[in-house]
Amino acid sequence: MDPQAKKIALRKIPHGVYVVGLKHKAQLNAFTATWLTQVSFTPPLVALGIRKDAHSFDMMKRGKVFSVNLLGKDQKALAEHFVKPAAVMGEKLKDVKYRGGKTGAPILEEAIAFFECEVREIANQHGDHAVVIGEVVDAGVRADVPVLTLMDTGWHYGG
Numbered sequence: 001m002d003p004q005a006k007k008i009a010l011r012k013i014p015h016g017v018y019v020v021g022l023k024h025k026a027q028l029n030a031f032t033a034t035w036l037t038q039v040s041f042t043p044p045l046v047a048l049g050i051r052k053d054a055h056s057f058d059m060m061k062r063g064k065v066f067s068v069n070l071l072g073k074d075q076k077a078l079a080e081h082f083v084k085p086a087a088v089m090g091e092k093l094k095d096v097k098y099r100g101g102k103t104g105a106p107i108l109e110e111a112i113a114f115f116e117c118e119v120r121e122i123a124n125q126h127g128d129h130a131v132v133i134g135e136v137v138d139a140g141v142r143a144d145v146p147v148l149t150l151m152d153t154g155w156h157y158g159g
């Protein structure tokens, strides 16, 4: 395989940029993610690729719920805020307004829309990321406007 071609081709997969929220007991956290897609209509399922060495993966396995906060085109700074690793759990949420959703996972007040999921399956045998399958159990829309994409940000995550 040509590694350069692999990188270029994989980076052409279009992605959104989201803030994924976690809850386990009294602990909350959130991180920026892009490897997310819908994988079933009935029931409504999404798949999320999550780093096995991220603080959030541990919370995902324990709490078994997550929220997906969708951002608008002008909210790159919000995504940037949640890229940094959680030195102290929940620290990234201190500067941001949010509420607990139906699952308890954090819903950002500024998000243009959100959905919340209960974890149905985690496939983590292969690779540096695990695949989390979540069933959408609640959703809301604040503003029906175009979503922030990876291409809008000029960032790369993939290849």
Ligand SMILES: Cc1cc2nc3c(=O)[nH]c(=O)nc-3n(C[C@H](O)[C@H](O)[C@H](O)COP(=O)(O)O)c2cc1C
Pocket (backbone or CB within 6 Å): 029, 030, 031, 032, 033, 034, 035, 036, 049, 050, 051, 054, 055, 056, 057, 082, 083, 084, 085, 086, 087, 129, 155, 156, 157
């Ligand atoms: C553009 C971009 C996209 C990202 N997408 C993902 C992703 O889909 N899944 C993931 O696990 N980490 C992704 N990350 C990395 C996490 O945001 C990063 O590891 C974060 O520090 C994890 O936070 P935590 O320590 O609070 O768990 C992405 C980072 C960037 C810059």
